[in-house]
Amino acid sequence: MQRDALLTQDELDFIQTMHHNPQLNARDVSSSLTVNGGAQIRDLLTRLAAHEHVTIQAQFDNQQMTFPLQLVEDEFHALHLRLGVPSIFEDGPMIRPWRLVLEEPVALENIKGQPGSLFVHEISFKGALVEVRGRSNPPKTFCLWFSPSGYERIAVRGTLERETTRGMFAYHLSQGDVDETERLRQFILQQHRLAHPEVHA
Known part of the structure; x- marks a missing residue:
């Protein structure tokens, strides 16, 4: 290794090991949400989430979950849509x-x-x-x-x-x-x- 190299061979080996470890590279699919659709739909959702209370609702058996859709800004100042913690309801004479x-x-x-x-x-x-x-x-x-x-x-x-x-x-x-x-x-x-x-x- 050259004298002016930034990383030692051990450091390079460690980085290579991490890069090829499938468990470390696996994304947490439960924490990400991708919105597929045209740019118009994405822009509309972004505008609504910025100014209104937007939710996604799922129903199962006699219950329903309502997820708030939140607009969050990352460290690069890019805006992303994220699902918040849901409110859980049960059906009956009254929800x-x-x-x-x-x-x-x-x-x-x-x-x-x-x-x-x-x-x-x-x-x-x-x-x-x-x-x-x-x-x-x-x-x-x-x-x-x-x-x-x-x-x-x-x-x-x-x-x-x-x-x-x-x-x-x-x-x-x-x-x-x-x-x-x-x-x-x-x-x-x-x-x-x-x-x-x-x-x-």
Whole structure:
């Protein structure tokens, strides 16, 4: 090798090995989306995604997933369309967000991580079914942390909607932070994947 070479033979061999390793060169097909169609369709989708709320909807059995179509800019300032985390709904007399029924109720925590008297039995990206333990009255609103076992905790804000016939309380959830909303949707999606592996296979 010449004295002024930029790479040693070992470095060149390493690069060649990586280049020819099929596992390292495999693209993650689940994270990419190619839009086939004419330039007019692509331009229309790009304009709509930049100014409107555009979604792609998939239906299966008695459920549907709605994927937001997002316009993202890469490090080279090129714009790309990307699918966001879906909202999952279930059909019935009314279409409603798919609810995850927790095996064990999860106590909502304060900012210090201390559990309170509110225990979540069911949760969706829009609402939660909550049990109030102790002698507490249900709060009209709350801003607490949902911390299921094995997951990073998620900030949730709830507004009391009604008391159910089972003595639980239905809360409408709204997140002020877009990242927290995305994290809750991601958690719901992961749990849906576990509950319905046939859909995600």
